[in-house]
Amino acid sequence: MNNDSLEELNQNQESESAQEQTKDESEWRKELNPEQYHVLREKGTERAFTGRYWDLKDAGTYRCAACGEPLFTSETKYDSGSGWPSFYQPADASSVKELADHSHGMIRTEVTCAKCDSHLGHVFPDGPPETGLRYCVNSASLDFEKQEEGDAE
Numbered sequence: 726m727n728n729d730s731l732e733e734l735n736q737n738q739e740s741e742s743a744q745e746q747t748k749d750e751s752e753w754r755k756e757l758n759p760e761q762y763h764v765l766r767e768k769g770t771e772r773a774f775t776g777r778y779w780d781l782k783d784a785g786t787y788r789c790a791a792c793g794e795p796l797f798t799s800e801t802k803y804d805s806g807s808g809w810p811s812f813y814q815p816a817d818a819s820s821v822k823e824l825a826d827h828s829h830g831m832i833r834t835e836v837t838c839a840k841c842d843s844h845l846g847h848v849f850p851d852g853p854p855e856t857g858l859r860y861c862v863n864s865a866s867l868d869f870e871k872q873e874e875g876d877a878e
C-alpha cells in the first residue's frame with residue numbers, strides 16, 4: 726500500500742521519547758511496585774513480619790529500592806524482634822538523612838535516603854550497645870544484594 730501512514734507513526738513515537746528530566750511522582754509510580762511506592766514515596770509502613778528482609782541473615786548490601794544507593798550492610802543488621810529489618814548504623818553516615826517526624830501523635834525521627842529522599846523508616850534510641858540506635862527500616866524500601874561467595878574480607 727503506501728508508506729505515508731508508517732512514516733507518520735515513527736514521527737509520533739520519536740517526539741514522545743525526547744523528554745528526559747528528573748523523576749517526578751508519576752515516574753516513581755511506574756518504576757516501583759505499589760507497595761514500594763506507598764512506603765518510599767508516601768511514607769507508608771509495611772506490616773511487621775511481612776517484609777522480605779526482616780529475618781534475612783545472609784551477608785550482603787541493602788540498597789535503596791528507589792535509586793540503588795547502598796544504605797545498610799548485613800554487618801550492622803541485628804534481630805530486634807520488631808518484625809522489620811533493623812540495623813544499628815547505616816553503611817555510611819552520609820547515605821541517610823534523619824528528620825523530625827511528629828505524625829501519628831508521636832515524636833519520632835524519620836530516616837530517608839540522602840540521595841533520592843525516599844522514605845526508609847525510623848530510627849529509635851533503643852538499639853544495641855554498639856551505637857544505642859535502632860534503624861527500623863521497611864523491607865519494601867530495600868533491595869538486597871547478596872555478597873558473592875569467596876568475596877568475604
Ligand SMILES: [Zn+2]
Nearest residue numbers: 789792838841
Ligand atoms: Zn534512594
